[in-house]
Amino acid sequence: MGTHKLLLALNAWLPEDIRVLAAIRAANEFHARFDAIGKQYRYFVWNHAAMNPLIRRTAWHVPRPLDLAAMRAAVPFFLGKHDFKSFSSNQGYAKDSTIRTLTCCDIKQSGPTVTFIIEADGFLYRMCRGIVGTLVQVGQGKFTASDVKKMLSSKDRRLAGMTAPAHGLVLWKVFY
Numbered sequence: 001m002g003t004h005k006l007l008l009a010l011n012a013w014l015p016e017d018i019r020v021l022a023a024i025r026a027a028n029e030f031h032a033r034f035d036a037i038g039k040q041y042r043y044f045v046w047n048h049a050a051m052n053p054l055i056r057r058t059a060w061h062v063p064r065p066l067d068l069a070a071m072r073a074a075v076p077f078f079l080g081k082h083d084f085k086s087f088s089s090n091q092g093y094a095k096d097s098t099i100r101t102l103t104c105c106d107i108k109q110s111g112p113t114v115t116f117i118i119e120a121d122g123f124l125y126r127m128c129r130g131i132v133g134t135l136v137q138v139g140q141g142k143f144t145a146s147d148v149k150k151m152l153s154s155k156d157r158r159l160a161g162m163t164a165p166a167h168g169l170v171l172w173k174v175f176y
Contacts, residue, residue, distance in 0.1 A: 003023040003024060003025060004023075006023050007020055007022070007023045010023070032174070035176055036122075036174050036175065036176060037121065037175050037176060038103065038119060038120060038121050038122070038174075038175040039119065039120065039122070039123060039171065039173065039174050039175065040104070040117065040118070040119040040171075040172045040173040040174075040175070041117075041118050041119075041123070041128045041169060041170065041171055041172060042115055042116065042117055042118075042169075042170050042172045043060070043115070043116040043118070043128065043129070043132045043164060043168045043169050043170070044058060044059040044060070044113060044114075044115055044116075044168045044170070045059060045060045045061075045062050045066075045113070045114040045115075045116070045132075045136065045164075045168060046059040046060070046061050046062070046112055046113060046114075047062050047063075047065070047066050047109075047112050047113075047114050048061075048063065048112035049063050050063075051063075052112070057167055058167060058168065058170075059113070059167070059168050060136075060164055060165050060167065060168035062114075062136055062140075064140060066114065066136065066139030066140065067138075067139045067140075067141065068107060068109060068114070068139065070138050070139055070141070070144075070145060071107055071135045071136070071138050071139040072107055073138075073145040074134075074135055074138045074143075074144075074145035074147075074148045075105045075106075075107065075135070077145065077146075077148040077149045077152065078102050078105045078131060078148065078152075079102050079103070079104075079105055080101065080102065081099060081100070081101040082099065082100070082101075082102070082152050083098050083099050083152065083155055084098055084099070084100050084102075084124055084127050084130075084152070085098040085124075085155040085156075085157070086130075086151045086152055086154055086155055086156055086157055086159060086160040087124070087126075087127050087130035087131050087134065087151070087152075087157075087160050088124030088125050088126055088127040088130060088157070089125050089126040089130070089157065089163065090125075090157075095124065098124055098155075100120050100121060100122050100123065100124065100127070101120060101121045102118065102119070102120045103119045103120060103121070104117060104118065104119035105117070105118050105119075105131070106118075107135070116131075116132050116135065117172075118131060118132075119175075126163055128169060129163045129164040129165075129166065129169060130157075130160060130161070130162075130163050130164075132164040132168075132169075133161050133162035133163045133164040134148065134151065134160055134161025134162070135161075136161075136162075136164065137161040137162060138161075142161070143161060
């Protein structure tokens with residue numbers, strides 16, 4: 001079957017909220033998970049007193065104003081190679097390493113929508129949501145930007161910020 005026919009067949013069977021936009025033939029030994037060299041997640045926050053009902057299942061509602069400048073000041077502490085144990089949850093089994101390299105952590109605002117764009121060579125369980133939750137708490141004045149450095153060095157989940165809810169997170173891109 002050609003890739004064009006595969007694309008049509010997949011979309012015919014997938015639910016309406018999932019679509020395959022492109023398909024290419026991969027080598028037989030290709031593994032979607034283990035051959036990835038990085039991922040990009042995006043996390044959406046609706047920062048307004050009233051929640052937009054059209055995105056209530058795809059964005060986190062944060063009703064109080066956020067200090068974006070304070071949040072952006074905390075971003076550089078996350079960038080680079082660090083032990084992110086403080087920002088992940090226990091998955092129920094030991095990891096070989098909790099060290100990851102964050103290559104991008106950007107915060108964009110368009111009206112009340114705040115989008116976090118986070119790229120790394122890999123992510124620990126709930127790591128992205130731990131970073132976003134902590135950045136939002138920096139924006140609420142609960143932590144300072146320099147507190148992030150202390151959180152990273154502590155390697156203790158109890159000392160870092162909250163974990164953002166799952167419904168605002170999207171795996172946006174996988175790099176091969």
